[in-house]
Amino acid sequence: xxxxxxxxxxxxxxxxxxxxxxxxxxxxxxxxxxxxxxxxxxxxxxxxxxxxxxxxxxxxxxxxxxxxxxxxxxxxxxxxxxxxxxxxxxxxxxxxxxxxxxxxxxxxxxxxxxxxxxxxxxxxxxxxxxxxxxxxxxxxxxxxxxxxxxxxxxxxxxxxxxxxxxxxxxxxxxxxxxxxxxxxxxxxxxxxxxxxxxxxxxxxxxxxxxxxxxxxxxxxxxxxxxxxxxxxxxxxxxxxxxxxxxxxxxxxxxxxxxxxxxxxxxxxxxxxxxxxxxxxxxxxxxxxxxxxxxxxxxxxxxxxxxxxxxxxxxxxxxxxxxxxxxxxxxxxxxxxxxxxxxxxxxxxxxxxxxxxxxxxxxxxxxxxxxxxxxxxxxxxxxxxxxxxxxxxxxxxxxxxxxxxxxxxxxxxxxxxxxxxxxxxxxxxxxxxxxxxxxxxxxxxxxxxxxxxxxxxxxxxxxxxxxxxxxxxxxxxxxxxxxxxxxxxxxxxxxx
Amino acid sequence: xxxxxxxxxxxxxxxxxxxxxxxxxxxxxxxxxxxxxxxxxxxxxxxxxxxxxxxxxxxxxxxxxxxxxxxxxxxxxxxxxxxxxxxxxxxxxxxxxxxxxxxxxxxxxxxxxxxxxxxxxxxxxxxxxxxxxxxxxxxxxxxxxxxxxxxxxxxxxxxxxxxxxxxxxxxxxxxxxxxxxxxxxxxxxxxxxxxxxxxxxxxxxxxxxxxxxxxxxxxxxxxxx
Numbered sequence: 001x002x003x004x005x006x007x008x009x010x011x012x013x014x015x016x017x018x019x020x021x022x023x024x025x026x027x028x029x030x031x032x033x034x035x036x037x038x039x040x041x042x043x044x045x046x047x048x049x050x051x052x053x054x055x056x057x058x059x060x061x062x063x064x065x066x067x068x069x070x071x072x073x074x075x076x077x078x079x080x081x082x083x084x085x086x087x088x089x090x091x092x093x094x095x096x097x098x099x100x101x102x103x104x105x106x107x108x109x110x111x112x113x114x115x116x117x118x119x120x121x122x123x124x125x126x127x128x129x130x131x132x133x134x135x136x137x138x139x140x141x142x143x144x145x146x147x148x149x150x151x152x153x154x155x156x157x158x159x160x161x162x163x164x165x166x167x168x169x170x171x172x173x174x175x176x177x178x179x180x181x182x183x184x185x186x187x188x189x190x191x192x193x194x195x196x197x198x199x200x201x202x203x204x205x206x207x208x209x210x211x212x213x214x215x216x217x218x219x220x221x222x223x224x225x226x227x228x229x230x231x232x233x234x235x236x237x238x239x240x241x242x243x244x245x246x247x248x249x250x251x252x253x254x255x256x257x258x259x260x261x262x263x264x265x266x267x268x269x270x271x272x273x274x275x276x277x278x279x280x281x282x283x284x285x286x287x288x289x290x291x292x293x294x295x296x297x298x299x300x301x302x303x304x305x306x307x308x309x310x311x312x313x314x315x316x317x318x319x320x321x322x323x324x325x326x327x328x329x330x331x332x333x334x335x336x337x338x339x340x341x342x343x344x345x346x347x348x349x350x351x352x353x354x355x356x357x358x359x360x361x362x363x364x365x366x367x368x369x370x371x372x373x374x375x376x377x378x379x380x381x382x383x384x385x386x387x388x389x390x391x392x393x394x395x396x397x398x399x400x401x402x403x404x405x406x407x408x409x410x411x412x413x414x415x416x417x418x419x420x421x422x423x424x425x426x427x428x429x430x431x432x433x434x435x436x437x438x439x440x441x442x443x444x445x446x447x448x449x450x451x452x453x454x455x456x457x458x459x460x461x462x463x464x465x466x467x468x469x470x471x472x473x474x475x476x477x478x479x480x481x482x483x484x485x486x487x488x489x490x491x492x493x494x495x
Numbered sequence: 496x497x498x499x500x501x502x503x504x505x506x507x508x509x510x511x512x513x514x515x516x517x518x519x520x521x522x523x524x525x526x527x528x529x530x531x532x533x534x535x536x537x538x539x540x541x542x543x544x545x546x547x548x549x550x551x552x553x554x555x556x557x558x559x560x561x562x563x564x565x566x567x568x569x570x571x572x573x574x575x576x577x578x579x580x581x582x583x584x585x586x587x588x589x590x591x592x593x594x595x596x597x598x599x600x601x602x603x604x605x606x607x608x609x610x611x612x613x614x615x616x617x618x619x620x621x622x623x624x625x626x627x628x629x630x631x632x633x634x635x636x637x638x639x640x641x642x643x644x645x646x647x648x649x650x651x652x653x654x655x656x657x658x659x660x661x662x663x664x665x666x667x668x669x670x671x672x673x674x675x676x677x678x679x680x681x682x683x684x685x686x687x688x689x690x691x692x693x694x695x696x697x698x699x700x701x702x703x704x705x706x707x708x709x710x711x712x713x714x715x716x717x718x719x720x
Contacts, residue, residue: 004711080704087700088549095538096609128536129608194708197700205713218529218698236613239531280709468714495520495527495617495690 002277003300003311005320006188006208006351007246007270007462008329009260010339011181012450013357014409015267018179020044020140022259022268026183029258030245033491035237037102037127040139041244042259044181048155048169048389049142051180053098056230057343058156063092064228065191065346066284073284073347075195077226083195092225096236100137102127128236146177157392165386176384178357180393181267183259184231184244185342185350186210188275188298189284192243195226206320206465207272208351209246214491217241228346238491252466256459269449271327271460272320273334273351274300274311284347289398291344298349299334302327323462328449329353336438336446338405340394356390356402358409380406404437408446411436415443501679502653503662509686516689517697530695536609544603548596551589555632558586562643566651573643582643583636590633597626621691624684631677639671650678 026042045051059065063077077083077092086092105122113120126133142151147170152158158166169176186203190210193201200216201223203209212223212232219239223232232243247257255261260268275298283294300307302324311321324330332339332353339353380387380403387399395401414432418424433440449457521528534541562569573579601622604614636642653666667675688694 084700084703089538089542089545090534091542093534093538095534096536101609126608129612131608189709193710197703198698199700199702199706199710202710202712205711215525218695218700219532220700221532221534224535234532234535236533236535239529240526465714471714489526491526493527493531494524495694 001310001314003274003307003314003316004208004277005206005311005316005324005462006186006273006275007251008186008208008273008327008333008351008353009183010269010329010332010353010355012267012269012355013178013180014355014359015265015450016044016179016181016357017265018044018046018144019264021262021264022181023139025258025262026244029247031242033235033237034127035235036233036242038096038099038139039233039235039242041231041233041242042181042183043139044179045140046142046144046146046152046177047180047393048146048152048158048177049148050151050154052100052139052141053094053230054137055154055156056228059228059346062094062225062228062230064226064230065348066189067347068285071285073189073281075191075226076228077195077222083197083222086222087197087220090221090225093221093234094224094230096128097137100139100141101133103133103135106132144177147175152177157389160392161386161388165388168384168386169389174384178359178385180342180354181259182229182231182342183352184210184246185229185348185352186244186246187348187350188277189280189347189349191226191228191346191348192223192232195222196220197222201232204248206317206468207248207251207462209248210243211245211248212241212243214240214242228343228348229350235491238493240491248464251461252464254461254463256455256461260459261455266458269328269332269458271329272302272324272462273327273329274302274307274316274321274324276300280349284349288345288396289401290396291347292340292395292398292401295341295344295349296334296337299330301334302330317463317465319463319465323460326460328453328458328460331445331449336408336442338408338446340401340405342394343396344394345396354394355409356394356405357385358406358413380410408436408438408443411438412443412446412450415440416447498664498668499662501675502664502667503657505679506657506662506682506685509682512686513688517694520689520694528694529698530692531613533604533610533613536613537603537607540599540603540607544596544600546596547592548600551592551596552629555586555589555593558582558643559646562646563651563654566647569643570647573647579641579643583641586643587633587636590629590636593629594626594633597622597629601626617687617691621687621693624680624687628677628680628684631673631680635673635677639674650674653678 022042023040023044027040031039031041040052043052051057055061059076065076066073067076075083078086103124104127105124107122110120110122123132124135125131142148145151153170158169161169186208187210188208190203193203193210197220198216198218200213200218202211202213204211217240219241221234221241223241224234232241235242250257256270260270279298283291283298286294302308302321308321332355339355341350341353344350387402391397391399391402411432414424415429418429433443436443573582604610604622649666649670653663656663656666667678684693
């Protein structure tokens with residue numbers, strides 16, 4: 001057993017209102033530089049929709065993630081030799097047009113234009129070339145366009161549905177959507193790490209955060225094409241790839257990552273998971289539908305004395321083990337089993353989990369008011385949002401996984417409803433618990449964690465051994481009371 | 496005197512710059528030690544430019560180096576007329592390929608506004624120098640046939656005399672001006688190597704083939720588990 005700690009996240013999709021505050025917090029902090037304007041380390045997509053970059057989920061187009069070849073796991077974009085062979089031109093690299101060309105407006109024209117008969121206008125110009133351009137796409141171009149035949153209908157997950165399911169999805173007045181915020185998944189079997197010819201990308205042992213060493217990066221761009229979530233980005237002005245760093249400088253100072261901190265809907269939970277790194281390769285080889293469950297198997301109980309013993313022997317700090325015991329991520333993923341990884345079939349073993357949205361599945365149109373369907377459990381089968389679609393997103397196509405989560409979420413609601421509305425018999429509540437497989441306390445705990453907790457309970461940042469983190473780059477004595485981290489050179493090419 | 500400076504002194508200056516500044520840049524500013532890719536901004540024309548350019552120029556450079564390093568074996572290799580003709584034709588085809596590919600790459604940087612925006616002055620200088628180099632090379636191959644053979648008796652001894660720190664500039668001084676230009680321009684490329692994106696030629700990611708897929712970095716050595 002090789003126990004490692006991972007700072008892991010859970011996003012509760014029922015609570016996401018799609019306000020993009022997370023994206024803006026991240027943008028202001030990390031990607032407001034030239035060459036990074038188009039990058040959204042955190043973005044919020046409308047589902048069904050094509051997303052950012054367009055149709056990123058379609059790996060026949062982008063060739064990200066892993067595939068099984070016999071008994072081996074291989075990067076979908078090709079093996080090592082083939083990767084080296086592509087360094088002069090990477091055929092799988094998305095171009096700026098797959099994302100969008102960043103733009104601004106010539107505001108100066110508004111005041112500098114000579115007097116005339118019509119109003120001066122600020123023309124859109126490209127932030128790359130500075131030349132006038134036609135704006136044709138943006139980072140959230142299909143925001144809230146759930147019924148769109150251009151965007152939603154081309155969602156790679158929608159295309160896989162049957163004709164009937166698609167009609168169900170696009171029925172007038174029954175249109176449905178939910179928001180999907182995405183950051184780097186800090187995968188345990190990361191494809192970006194595996195594809196880097198320079199070996200510049202690495203996973204931090206202490207907390208599992210995946211980072212790109214900017215001095216080692218030679219800009220081969222293999223990580224951009226191999227990441228199935230398209231969460232590594234090529235900085236065209238610096239010639240370096242960059243990605244979400246899970247705000248590790250903030251975490252080392254004990255603060256929540258900016259997107260977590262700013263989340264209006266309080267949908268984001270963060271905590272340490274302990275997992276057995278020896279199992280990574282075996283699990284990544286499982287069948288598509290088994291991957292989500294197998295990944296839960298990999299995650300270990302931080303209260304189990306044997307796990308604690310093995311963790312100590314593996315060199316994990318005591319504070320990390322304590323943080324793992326207080327971790328809301330552990331509760332969501334393992335204890336309650338209501339959070340699933342996004343697209344586990346990409347086989348990168350992502351460490352960001354989602355509580356699938358319940359409301360768009362169950363609510364039905366009823367004289368203009370939204371109402372949870374009366375018969376909770378049978379209604380899952382006639383859900384407004386086809387379960388097949390959700391299973392395609394969160395369980396590698398395994399509907400049973402998604403159903404199990406929904407049964408639990410529904411049971412939480414039934415138990416709360418019995419308490420607050422008092423229109424349900426004890427028998428009904430008992431039946432709901434039975435079907436969900438969770439006891440009354442667990443259901444209450446889910447309700448509490450979902451709606452009542454404050455930031456310190458939702459976001460349990462482990463003590464990140466900052467003194468050790470600094471030590472790797474500089475003398476801690478000189479660093480006392482200092483600010484910032486590691487390299488303090490501006491990310492700029494001077495040659 | 497001019498010959499002495501160009502063929503006897505300049506090569507040393509160029510090499511010193513390449514090594515000295517190259518090491519300086521690597522230690523001081525490793526961040527910039529690569530070629531800044533523009534494929535993200537434009538991919539199609541790059542395919543038709545970059546791929547043929549790199550493979551063809553690598554083969555041509557290989558031929559130049561072999562004829563310089565092992566002139567005797569190279570001479571033997573060209574001993575048979577069939578092999579000589581084969582190499583001459585292949586070399587010429589590769590040379591023309593590099594020229595066409597380079598023209599594609601240059602036009603791409605002129606025409607595409609995005610790629611144009613990320614092209615620096617030193618990039619333009621490098622492209623112009625490379626174009627001059629491949630054009631003179633192809634012109635020599637066409638006008639002064641059987642370069643594979645006479646190179647061994649002229650350029651190769653000159654290069655070896657430079658290696659032995661005893662420059663024999665007569666080898667080059669007696670050659671046509673176009674060959675002299677080609678040779679001096681080659682050392683000019685060596686000279687601007689550390690100042691330009693040419694530095695990427697020394698980052699060959701061979702170690703990738705031997706490393707495990709996943710990399711985990713710890714602050715400190717873990718206790719033995």
